[in-house]
Amino acid sequence: MTTNLFFQQVANGLAIGSVYAIFALGYTLIFSILGIINFAHGAVFTLGAYFTFTLTGTAFGFNGLLAQQKLPFSLWFPLALLGGALLAGLISVIIERLAFRPLRRRGADSLLTLVSSLGLAVAIVNIIQFLVGAEAYSYPSSALNDILTPFLFLFPDGKVPLALRVPLTEPPIIVRMVQVVIFATSIFILIALTYLINGTKVGKAMRAVAEDATTSSLLGISTDRLIQFTFFLSGFVGGIAGVLVGMSVGITGPYFGIAFGLKGLAVIVLGGLGSIPGAVLGGLVIGLGEALVPAEYIGYKDAVAFAVLFIVLLIRPQGLLGRVFIQKV
Amino acid sequence: MSQTTPALELKNLSVAYGAIRALNDLNLTVDKGEIVTLIGANGAGKSTTLRAISRIVNPSQGQILIDGQDVTRQPPDAIVRMGIAHVPEGRRVLARQTVEDNLFLGAYVRNDNKAAIQGDIHKQYERFPRLRERRTQLAGTLSGGEQQMLAIARALMSRPRILLLDEPSLGLAPLIVREIFSIIRELNREGVTILLVEQNAQLALQTASRGYVLEAGDCTISGPASELARDERVRKAYLG
Numbered sequence A: 001m002t003t004n005l006f007f008q009q010v011a012n013g014l015a016i017g018s019v020y021a022i023f024a025l026g027y028t029l030i031f032s033i034l035g036i037i038n039f040a041h042g043a044v045f046t047l048g049a050y051f052t053f054t055l056t057g058t059a060f061g062f063n064g065l066l067a068q069q070k071l072p073f074s075l076w077f078p079l080a081l082l083g084g085a086l087l088a089g090l091i092s093v094i095i096e097r098l099a100f101r102p103l104r105r106r107g108a109d110s111l112l113t114l115v116s117s118l119g120l121a122v123a124i125v126n127i128i129q130f131l132v133g134a135e136a137y138s139y140p141s142s143a144l145n146d147i148l149t150p151f152l153f154l155f156p157d158g159k160v161p162l163a164l165r166v167p168l169t170e171p172p173i174i175v176r177m178v179q180v181v182i183f184a185t186s187i188f189i190l191i192a193l194t195y196l197i198n199g200t201k202v203g204k205a206m207r208a209v210a211e212d213a214t215t216s217s218l219l220g221i222s223t224d225r226l227i228q229f230t231f232f233l234s235g236f237v238g239g240i241a242g243v244l245v246g247m248s249v250g251i252t253g254p255y256f257g258i259a260f261g262l263k264g265l266a267v268i269v270l271g272g273l274g275s276i277p278g279a280v281l282g283g284l285v286i287g288l289g290e291a292l293v294p295a296e297y298i299g300y301k302d303a304v305a306f307a308v309l310f311i312v313l314l315i316r317p318q319g320l321l322g323r324v325f326i327q328k329v
Numbered sequence B: 001m002s003q004t005t006p007a008l009e010l011k012n013l014s015v016a017y018g019a020i021r022a023l024n025d026l027n028l029t030v031d032k033g034e035i036v037t038l039i040g041a042n043g044a045g046k047s048t049t050l051r052a053i054s055r056i057v058n059p060s061q062g063q064i065l066i067d068g069q070d071v072t073r074q075p076p077d078a079i080v081r082m083g084i085a086h087v088p089e090g091r092r093v094l095a096r097q098t099v100e101d102n103l104f105l106g107a108y109v110r111n112d113n114k115a116a117i118q119g120d121i122h123k124q125y126e127r128f129p130r131l132r133e134r135r136t137q138l139a140g141t142l143s144g145g146e147q148q149m150l151a152i153a154r155a156l157m158s159r160p161r162i163l164l165l166d167e168p169s170l171g172l173a174p175l176i177v178r179e180i181f182s183i184i185r186e187l188n189r190e191g192v193t194i195l196l197v198e199q200n201a202q203l204a205l206q207t208a209s210r211g212y213v214l215e216a217g218d219c220t221i222s223g224p225a226s227e228l229a230r231d232e233r234v235r236k237a238y239l240g
């Protein structure tokens, strides 16, 4: 691999890795509070992408109940993204009410919750297919304006910087604007979430519930409300991740988030279950790992996440940054 | 009928964990400004009583009244808002957060401004100077005595009228126990009503004005602390 190609792939890897990171944080937030994986998180990712598509005011395809329908208005893309993420957060709250809370009330085994969240994920996929069909959608280029155009690393005078052209005969590194937008949005979300969790009252309360729910109740923290808020947050960032991936490769259909959801699991296990820095590191490692797969083996790209995971777990069973895991009682 | 409404009253309170009956038909009152103690052997149902008051376990029968108001069906945060703070058995500080954040979370139900809460945190530091020294440390790194102080300080951050203390002497050196109990008396002099659960019956009866003895979930004896301390059955079972 040439130096330029290497840097090119690092740029690609960072963009997708940062999305893995924020998506995986959605799992991590819920896991650290409930000790349970939310298997419907991939479906929320899918919904975020579809809701945003809807809010751009674009018509649906020829299949499904809503064939050729569209909203009577169309939102500026950043607003559509925000709206889509909010709706995804709302759906996540509903998922908690339907699949998590009733079982928690009964003190049911966490395996049951796992199955009930998986069941809801399947239901959501089917509802999407029923409404808008199984075809792929992509955000209208009019909505994304010019962020889809590739651009070169250029100096203001129009010359390609030498450092990025080693040797000079090589093609320059091309960073797509959409990658910059994805990376910047993800980093912004990571910083905002970190502040929320460590620097605000609600964040400290979330960490309190994660550490000791009973004691949190004694302090007057309503654990149900905190859990609800956590699901909202998880759905919100999961929805944004869906939109970001949709911007890059399009919405591939109702199963859009399922494969991504599995990869997200690899990310959190790699980083260490329940660890926030672990989810970020895991996301970047897997994103970069995939990007650096040589072109001739590109068909095996999706296996990289699990290969990396397998090797790391052999050496560090608790994941890269995980605590030694103690079963929650 | 008594003239004044008790600060806290339990009427025929029963609690069961599945098939295990942990508490049967307990009647108990705590008047405003009193220190009342609940003593008994391990497993007698003392912690269960406090957990029922804080509404983190559900009574199977009976009533809990705060200032005469029935709170038996209220959620735990409503109890804290009504002025009850619970210092749980084994301190239960939030080990992964700093001392100061533990105190800050103690004020979770308060809606007043940050300055008032910060002011109260400083009041706790004056009462427990060792906590000030450790304010930026994770609570999990504190010694047992310091954790007990933090647990009490954290409870005080909600500005409670009634403090429920569950075995504050548990596992602490005698010197620290003395310090903790002198603070309990001081809080009471400042007007905080206290329900004190203890296995150390001697210390509890010296501190409280009245006491109740629990045996396997049943209240067998109750009365003024000085009488209990002289009672033959109490002496034999709990005072050695």
Ligand SMILES: Nc1ncnc2c1ncn2[C@@H]1O[C@H](COP(=O)(O)OP(=O)(O)O)[C@@H](O)[C@H]1O
Pocket: B017, B020, B021, B022, B040, B041, B042, B043, B044, B045, B046, B047, B048, B049
């Ligand atoms: N979470 C629980 N599940 C089942 N049984 C419990 C639980 N907590 C306490 N118990 C039982 O209830 C009884 C009273 O316990 P507890 O109130 O903790 O006693 P004490 O505080 O006086 O030592 C004991 O028999 C104990 O084993």
Ligand SMILES: [Mg+2]
Pocket: B043, B046, B047, B048, B089
């Ligand atoms: Mg106890």
